[in-house]
Amino acid sequence: MSCHDAPTHGTPAGGATATVDAPLVVLVGNPNVGKSTLFNALTGGRQRVVNAPGTTVELQAGTWRPGPAAGHAAGPGAMPAADAVRRLRLVDLPGAYSLLARTPDEQVSAHVVAGESALGRPDLAVVLVEAGALSRSLYLLGQVARQGLRVVVALTMLDVARTRGVEIDPGALADRLGVPVVPVHPRSGSGTDDLARAVVTTLAAGPAGGVLRLPEEPGDASGDDVDALFSWVDAVVRSVGGHPPTGVRTWSDRVDRVLLHPLLGVPVLLAVVWALFQLATAAAAPLMEAVDGVVTGALADALTSALGAVHAPAWLEGLLVDGVLAGVGTVAAFVPLMALMFLAVAVLEDCGYLARAAFVADRAMRAIGLDGRAMLPFVVGFGCNLPALAATRTLPHARQRLLVGLLVPWTSCPARLTVYVLLASVFFPERAGTAIFLMYVASVALVVLGGLLLRVTLFRDLRREPLVLALPAYQRPRVRALAASTWARVRSFLTKAGQVVVVTLTVVWVALAVPVAGGHAVGDVPVADSLYGRAAQTVAPVLAPAGFGDWHASAALVTGFVAKEVVVGALAQAYAVDEPADPAASGDLGDRLRATFEVSSGGHAAAAAAAFMVFVLAYTPCLATVAEQWRLFGARWTLGCVGAQLVVAWLLAVAVFRVGVWL
Structure with missing residues (x-):
């Protein structure tokens, strides 16, 4: 699905009819700042997974209904505009640290913000600013504003910032920036109503609303005023007390002393990997068999009886039962597996451990020119290739996702094992175990050698860079947000x-x-x-x-x-x-x-x-x-x-x- 398929016309994912002129709002922010969680909270089930045209960059697009209270926020004099923003087109852009794009993901974000994508020019950007990392977030905010886009700031992770000794006054920050600053907690949904009112009010105010107060120097996000932008960021941070005090150790820091330890962190990672493998095999298999049994058993019997009652020809019965229904059963049987793996990966990502796992596995993955974040899809691939491809979404760059997605099919899934066992028992009865073991060795060799070959041919542009991660604080995953995200991705698999x-x-x-x-x-x-x-x-x-x-x-x-x-x-x-x-x-x-x-x-x-x-x-x-x-x-x-x-x-x-x- 391309961005042309985003719910801008006709019937969106939620089933309601969208207007052609529904304003386009984009969510912009650094990685791990809560963007996707906020998107799920704002759109609920009215969302779709889409791809930017001509790229493998995945986006989420959906419909956001701010509600009647937000619609009245603009006042009687702006009721037509307020009515128009009762329904918004919302797009979650890839996480980016800068609009000076170095990766395909950042390039997509930069093009959308500049109005150069198939989505058209956004009417407003909701920029997520992390309270505990104000400097990094404000730099991106300034770049977005320099593209002439109106902005509303969603201030996130205030609770995490407090544990680090940082107290940000949203009102003071709003006065300093000249745009609405709304504290939000995406996981609990706290602050989303206030955010909706701020967005509606800003949109209804016309060109004068949401204009960031920046330095007077002319230029754009890629011009010669980068130093001026950095100076502005530093001045804003100093004025609102955004620099964390030195020497403050948080609970996350203490846990990381174990999980990131070069010796202690490896057993923990192996335990998580084992749990994922078990989830993709032992836990999912009974559910898959149950679903397949319902489709190919009860439903097939019912369809056969119905066709027999109308004296349908045998070929038609075979086509519908053994052809179409068998295909539906195959797809349906994969749904529990996909849902479990989507949910497991989302939990690891949401709680903050996935970034730590990437750090621990980084050295091993360097063998094929990838960083530690590629470990997860390969591990899942030995359980099943299908959810392993879905797990590539945890990688930060589109070219990395593509490279890993091309190598994943060479991880030997359990379905191949039945063939190995048959052939090995027939032709190598004395050394069957060794023959099967060698197949898994060959699988690893194929992944490594294939990765090395692709890195020096089709993926020469994929630079070997050191792994730089902004480790998020450990947090408790939220069931509602995880369920919405999992369902959106399972539905995308079903429909495509x-x-x-x-x-x-x-x-x-x-x-x-x-x-x-x-x-x-x-x-x-x-x-x-x-x-x-x-x-x-x-x-x-x-x-x-x-x-x-x-x-x-x-x-x-x-x-x-x-x-x-x-x-x-x-x-x-x-x-x-x-x-x-x-x-x-x-x-x-x-x-x-x-x-x-x-x-x-x-x-x-x-x-x-x-x-x-x-x-x-x-x-x-x-x-x-x-x-x-x-x-x-x-x-x-x-x-x-x-x-x-x-x-x-x-x-x-x-x-x-x-x-x-x-x-």
Whole structure:
């Protein structure tokens, strides 16, 4: 979804009709200042996750209804203007320290503030100013004002500033700045009504409202008056007592002595990583199975009964039940996993630990030119690639998110494990554990080597910079804000990635149902005689150099593009045998596989099996992951990534087979 899709016209996410001339308000602020939390508090469920056109920079856009009390704040003489601002278009811009953009995220923020984006020129900016870091926040505020934008200041984290010995008088700061300054607590929602009144009043006041009192020197945010802006910031901070006293140690400082310790911090990080892995596997699996059971069980039975009652043809029943509904079930089954991971990451970010985790993991991630914040998506990826892509949103820069998003599919998720177990138990019964372990070693090697290669080719512009973090204070996460954020992102997955999954799975069913040989009816055809089977036979010769150029193997790999957990079932279906309940006890399927690989490899079945396992590791993980990449990074990067994965998988499989034959 691009910024053109933000709710500026028609029906916004909340379901109400927005007016074309609804004012555009943007939230601007430094990272970790409470912007997203405030956005959730102001918009509730009326929000969407969007992408800036032509970029992978993620924004949130929504509808803010200040309410009748705010509308009357402008007074009787300005009622038409007050009525017009009963509904506002609100956009949460990426966190930025400066409008002198050094990253794609800051560039998007700078373009929006300057009115150079597809959103149009904002009518007003709500700039979040952190009470405990006044200098840093005021510098950005001054840059926003120099772009000619009217501003209202939301003063946040007053309670945290007090623990550091800083007391800011909002009234004194407002007098000094010449614009409204409203104390807000985004987590509790305190101060949002006052903020709404200030915004409405400023908008209704016309060009004279919300004009920051800046030095007289001419210039703009990127001109020669940067020194003047710094001098102005220092003067404002001194006038309101914003410099913290020296020697004050807070509760957060004491906790950080443990969590950031080079020895003690690592076990804590490993415990958090283990908990995330468990959440993505053990905790989510029963929920996913329950949802899938409802869709493919009760709903499928009900739909089958309804179609039978109207005497629908068998092919239509198959299309709707095994095609469309199966696709819906696949998407629905991922919802608990996505919700849990979105919520877990949001909790870590909201409470303040995520920044500490990045600091502890930074040294290890430097191996592939990334900083410690990339650790989380890779860890989650070994639980499931899909939420791992969603976890890339914790990275601060769009190019970093893109690089990590291209590497995540090479983290070996549990769905691949069933294939490893089957092949290892059949072809390496004495060393099955070692073979499976080596697949995970190969997964890590692929991520590291792939990252190094991308850093010197497509991502040469990604500078290797030291990790500089403004560590937020530890705070208690707020359930309401977390729920709103989680739901917005789950809904975005359902409406975008979900559509791709359903359509593709329906196409796969059609390919399986259409006969191309023999006297079979539509929907009642053996795999070998279907359009799908014929396509698999066409692909098989391409895989011959890797030792498994047989249509049974190629059909399973094509099915595995949809989901790796069905590869074993696809092999069983192709051989017309029962799928083993335990892949390690392969039974008839194992005998058939051994015979097939013995023929296709010219007597080197073990080498062909190893090549098959490597191919499963390296090629596209699943359709849902591809759909999520498409949603986050766009068609060009996604298709390029899929193509590269197939090429790398083929090359590695051929290399492994040739080495195996030689040995």
